[in-house]
Structure formats: C-alpha cells, structure tokens
Amino acid sequence: xxxxxxxxxxxxxxxxxxxxxxxxxxxxxxxxxxxxxxxxxxxxxxxxxxxxxxxxxxxxxxxxxxxxxxxxxxxxxxxxxxxxxxxxxxxxxxxxxxxxxxxxxxxxxxxxxxxxxxxxxxxxxxxxxxxxxxxxxxxxxxxxxxxxxxxxxxxxxxxxxxxxxxxxxxxxxxxxxxxxxxxxx
Numbered sequence: 699x700x701x702x703x704x705x706x707x708x709x710x711x712x713x714x715x716x717x718x719x720x721x722x723x724x725x726x727x728x729x730x731x732x733x734x735x736x737x738x739x740x741x742x743x744x745x746x747x748x749x750x751x752x753x754x755x756x757x758x759x760x761x762x763x764x765x766x767x768x769x770x771x772x773x774x775x776x777x778x779x780x781x782x783x784x785x786x787x788x789x790x791x792x793x794x795x796x797x798x799x800x801x802x803x804x805x806x807x808x809x810x811x812x813x814x815x816x817x818x819x820x821x822x823x824x825x826x827x828x829x830x831x832x833x834x835x836x837x838x839x840x841x842x843x844x845x846x847x848x849x850x851x852x853x854x855x856x857x858x859x860x861x862x863x864x865x866x867x868x869x870x871x872x873x874x875x876x877x878x879x880x881x882x883x
Contacts, residue, residue, distance in 0.1 A: 742855060742860075745838055753821055753826070764804070765801070765803060767802055767881050768859065769803065769853070772844055772851040795881065798882075809831065811834065
C-alpha cells in the first residue's frame with residue numbers, strides 16, 4: 699500500500715514538473731517571437747554625444763558612415779560585464795568574417811557603465827582593440843527603448859540602420875550562423 703502511494707506521488711511530481719517546463723518553454727518561445735517581430739524592420743537611432751574609448755583611452759568618435767551591415771551590441775554594467783560581454787567571442791566572430799565581407803561590416807559597441815574605470819581596465823586586460831561608445835546617459839537605450847533581456851540587445855543592421863536580425867550570438871551559436879549567412883549573401 700505504501701509503495702503504491704509513493705508511486706502515485708512520484709507520478710504526480712513528474713506530471714507537474716513536465717507541465718511546468720512545457721509551459722515555461724512555450725512562454726519563452728512566445729516572448730522570443732514577440733521581440734523578434736517587434737524589432738525586425740525598426741530603425742535604430744544613435745545618440746549624437748557619446749564618449750569613445752579604445753583600449754581604455756578616450757579617443758575621438760568617428761563620424762558614422764554606415765557600412766552595408768552593422769552589428770550593434772548594447773551592454774549595461776549590471777552584473778558581471780566581462781561575463782556578459784564575452785569579448786573573446788566577439789573577437790572570434792570578427793575574425794570569422796572572411797576578407798571578402800570584412801570591409802562591409804562594422805561593429806558598434808555601446809556601453810552604459812556604472813563604473814567606467816572598470817570598463818577601461820577590462821578592455822586593456824582583454825586587449826580589445828575596438829572603438830567603443832561609453833554612453834553615460836544611456837541615450838541609445840532611451841532613444842530606442844531596447845529590450846531589457848541581454849539576449850535581445852544585439853542587432854544586425856543594414857546600411858540604413860534598420861534591424862535585420864535580433865539576438866546575441868555570444869549566447870547562441872545559431873544566431874551567429876544567421877548573422878554570418880545574412881552578411882555573406
């Protein structure tokens with residue numbers, strides 16, 4: 699009798715757990731579809747006054763002459779910036795673009811820092827030689843009302859800054875494949 703009761707409890711727990719994860723997975727898929735549908739085709743507005751840094755040193759921001767494709771990466775400094783940014787992955791992605799398309803792609807890194815000095819140290823330590831925008835007023839986010847979830851704070855843009863793809867390729871290899879395929883077409 700006890701064995702039968704335990705078996706019923708275990709079956710009930712398995713059913714509840716399976717139902718919970720199925721619902722959660724469905725909700726996540728719905729959220730992903732909603733974000734992508736909302737953002738595809740939108741034009742990103744860029745703030746005029748950001749500070750630019752290269753290897754932690756302040757440098758003049760270049761006038762934007764959008765290339766055929768731009769990859770926009772927005773990062774705030776909530777939590778572990780080096781964990782969230784994944785600089786090694788971005789360096790690898792840039793190297794993966796072969797020479798035939800490398801001149802057609804620009805990477806735009808925008809940071810909304812809480813502690814600017816930590817970013818400078820991070821860029822020096824990682825030897826991250828890209829010019830980055832330090833957006834102390836969070837103007838990029840305010841102008842565009844960017845998604846709050848970091849997995850949706852990266853965009854592949856066309857030359858007119860219209861969103862072609864949404865998603866952070868450092869968090870999902872399939873997203874990078876989509877980015878690369880679109881760029882190489």
